[in-house]
Amino acid sequence: MELPALRMRIAITAVAASLALPLLPASPAMAADLTPTWFGAQHVTKDDGYNYGGWVDGNGPDEYWAYAFCKSGAFKSGTTRWAGDRRGSFVYCPDGIDMSGSTMNKGFFYNDN
DSSP states (O other), rough: OOOOHHHHHHHHHHHHHHHGGGGSSSSHHHHHHOTTTTTTEEEEEEEESSSSEEOSSOOOOOOOEEEBBBEEEEEOOOOEEETTTTTTTEEEOTOOOOOOSOOOEEEEEEOOO
């Protein structure tokens, strides 16, 4: 592979990684550090091994949504809500939420609008 093509491939890979990595905290401690300051507390109202969700304090139009990884390997994403919307966002895994090795298999994603 020629040097310019290799440099372009490395640059594209680096940009893609920089866009994806901020979405997944490396540890629960980092997750708390990465929570944007304009969001308030998380209010988990369902967490029974199959269902997960609740609502997040804050002000719209900033958004949040629940997520979970199921035992089947499926990724579930809940309804997107404005921060502060108490209707909440919920996910359901018919085979159960996978908690086999990570504490980050369920939670909330945030979007700063």
